[in-house]
Amino acid sequence: MSKRLEKLGAKVARVQDETLADGTRRAAARRRLLSGESRSAPPRSSRWGPALAWAGAMAAVVLAVVVLWPSVAEPIAYRVEGEAESRLLNREIAAPTDGARSIAFTDGSAVRLSPSAQARVRQLRIEGATLVLDRGEATVSVRHRDSTKWSVEAGPFLVRVTGTRFRVGWQPEAESFELEVFEGEVRVRGPRLPERTVRRGEEVRQISAATVEPKPEPPQVEEPIQERTALPEPHPRKPRKQTGTVTPAGAPSYEPPAAPTPSEAEGPESTRPEEDPEASAEPSSAEPPLWKTLLDRRDYSALLTELGPEQLEQAIWQADAARLLDLGAAARELGDARAGSIYRVARSRFAGTDAAADAAFLLGRMQFHSGAYRSSATWFETYLRERPDGRLAREAAGRLIEAYHHAGDTDRAHEAAEQYLLRYPNGPHAGLARSVLQ
Numbered sequence: 001m002s003k004r005l006e007k008l009g010a011k012v013a014r015v016q017d018e019t020l021a022d023g024t025r026r027a028a029a030r031r032r033l034l035s036g037e038s039r040s041a042p043p044r045s046s047r048w049g050p051a052l053a054w055a056g057a058m059a060a061v062v063l064a065v066v067v068l069w070p071s072v073a074e075p076i077a078y079r080v081e082g083e084a085e086s087r088l089l090n091r092e093i094a095a096p097t098d099g100a101r102s103i104a105f106t107d108g109s110a111v112r113l114s115p116s117a118q119a120r121v122r123q124l125r126i127e128g129a130t131l132v133l134d135r136g137e138a139t140v141s142v143r144h145r146d147s148t149k150w151s152v153e154a155g156p157f158l159v160r161v162t163g164t165r166f167r168v169g170w171q172p173e174a175e176s177f178e179l180e181v182f183e184g185e186v187r188v189r190g191p192r193l194p195e196r197t198v199r200r201g202e203e204v205r206q207i208s209a210a211t212v213e214p215k216p217e218p219p220q221v222e223e224p225i226q227e228r229t230a231l232p233e234p235h236p237r238k239p240r241k242q243t244g245t246v247t248p249a250g251a252p253s254y255e256p257p258a259a260p261t262p263s264e265a266e267g268p269e270s271t272r273p274e275e276d277p278e279a280s281a282e283p284s285s286a287e288p289p290l291w292k293t294l295l296d297r298r299d300y301s302a303l304l305t306e307l308g309p310e311q312l313e314q315a316i317w318q319a320d321a322a323r324l325l326d327l328g329a330a331a332r333e334l335g336d337a338r339a340g341s342i343y344r345v346a347r348s349r350f351a352g353t354d355a356a357a358d359a360a361f362l363l364g365r366m367q368f369h370s371g372a373y374r375s376s377a378t379w380f381e382t383y384l385r386e387r388p389d390g391r392l393a394r395e396a397a398g399r400l401i402e403a404y405h406h407a408g409d410t411d412r413a414h415e416a417a418e419q420y421l422l423r424y425p426n427g428p429h430a431g432l433a434r435s436v437l438q
Helices: 002-034 046-071 290-296 300-306 309-318 321-334 339-349 354-369 373-386 393-407 410-423 430-437
Strands: 078-080 101-105 110-113 118-124 129-142 150-154 157-161 164-171 176-183 185-190 193-199 203-207
Touching: 110 118, 150 164, 157 164, 157 176, 164 185, 176 185, 176 193, 193 203, 290 300, 290 309, 300 309, 300 321, 309 321, 309 339, 321 339, 321 354, 339 354, 354 373, 354 393, 373 393, 393 410, 393 430, 410 430
Parallel strands: 129 150
Antiparallel strands: 078 101, 101 110, 110 129, 118 129, 129 164, 150 157, 157 185, 164 176, 176 203, 185 193
16 A cells, blocks of 8 residues: 555656646747747747646546555455444454354455354454453364464464454363364463474363362253263154164164165165066166265265255264264354263263263263353263273363362362372362362
């Protein structure tokens, strides 16, 4: 913008100089005429020359301003779900307790607030924005550009973004910060956290050692059962036809057979009754169901948003353990309330496996963020009982302290803190454990 103004100023100065020079030349000619040096008649419009030149210069200035003015870019704007476009700063944007809320920005970026989350847009720039997450979780997707300047403030933590997709959480009561990167990378810094790069698949969690006042426990929606043989399904199921033999719930893995494909039907070991050749003239042209195609492609977002209840149910009950947990993670990222049901199905179908234990941990984390602290503690205890030395054992033990502490159960919080310090004296929750014991 400054270069354009400099060019405009130079052009005006040049016109002025030319105008002054023209006026000087005309004055000299007039003197020669009066002194008899020239017999030619002066032009009738000579006295209007300087005025016309000045008018031309001003017209050039006005034209340049008109041309340049629209090119001044405005800061990006945002639109909260169900509202008009806005550039209002520092207004509270809150998600309802029973659903998520989306914020779309005109640069193509998007923010999805999880239930009960609160945020504010603190700054809008041409190249991006600054979002303040006051509490809760948000999933942020920022489009990458060469000049992108996006950032998210969560309490005293700052996340700098150039182009990525990630989840960030901030619980002010516990001064608990979480960051999980799904795509790309970000830079993060905060108290006791020197600035570092966090890449796809990595997580950061920081907890203050300060004591947190217990909060009243909200009504419990559902309490997990310690020993369960069948868990709730994503929605009330209609009677469905069995397409194969189901492995018992106690089996280490589950491979329910899908409807036989044409190639299987024609194989040498097929046990299907003979059919009229004309009735099955084109078996190879049959396409797999949409749910299977999306599942094979790992397009979990489409599975959750585009399929009807029956097709989604087929996917949930026939996906392998890894894909089922990924589907639950996608539901959690989208703010889909079916995430918990998906994890419970994983525990039912793959009981006794690492996947089932991981599902218990994830359920504990979901319950904690929804404020159901006792239910959260039960799930973390479930994980520790099933995988005492598992890859998430240290995290589950630390979160168990938090859950009981928030629930106001001092005795169990002390017990969990003592157990944690015995096993992980220098772990990330050690400071919180010591403060609970004081």
